[in-house]
Amino acid sequence: MTDRIFVDSNLWVYLFTQDGDVKSKVVKEYITKSSEGSCLVISYQVVNEVCHVLKKKNYTEPEIRDIADDMMGLCEVCGYSGDIIYHASELREKYSFSFWDSHIAASALRSQCSVLASEDMQDGLKIDSMVIRTC
Numbered sequence: 001m002t003d004r005i006f007v008d009s010n011l012w013v014y015l016f017t018q019d020g021d022v023k024s025k026v027v028k029e030y031i032t033k034s035s036e037g038s039c040l041v042i043s044y045q046v047v048n049e050v051c052h053v054l055k056k057k058n059y060t061e062p063e064i065r066d067i068a069d070d071m072m073g074l075c076e077v078c079g080y081s082g083d084i085i086y087h088a089s090e091l092r093e094k095y096s097f098s099f100w101d102s103h104i105a106a107s108a109l110r111s112q113c114s115v116l117a118s119e120d121m122q123d124g125l126k127i128d129s130m131v132i133r134t135c
Helices: 009-017 021-035 044-056 061-074 082-095 099-110
Strands: 003-007 038-043 076-078 115-118 130-134
Touching: 003 021, 003 099, 009 021, 009 044, 009 115, 021 038, 021 115, 038 044, 038 061, 038 099, 044 061, 044 076, 044 099, 076 099, 082 099, 099 115, 099 130
Parallel strands: 003 038, 003 115, 038 076, 115 130
Antiparallel strands: none
């Protein structure tokens, strides 16, 4: 079975903005390695968060659209549903996640991902059959 890896927005931001050259290299290697033999998954929330940050960093709208297209072309995109909203609430209650992190985790679980790749969540935390990995 192919691993399904949900990639959080902060990793994409490092990749595209190259803020902190070391982090962007680590993220690029991680995403490249992960995509070999794995399915990368994102949600529309991830795409929106990345586009928002890029706009604040003065990317042009055509650049932002190209990046969004690249992300959605490379990854499977998880939709949004009431189930995710309710599951996110349960995750906030159980794990004290932030509001937006709980939606990322719920989306990753809904997409049956075995790994949630992030930078700012608890490395090694296992939620059901998924584990959080920080880069």
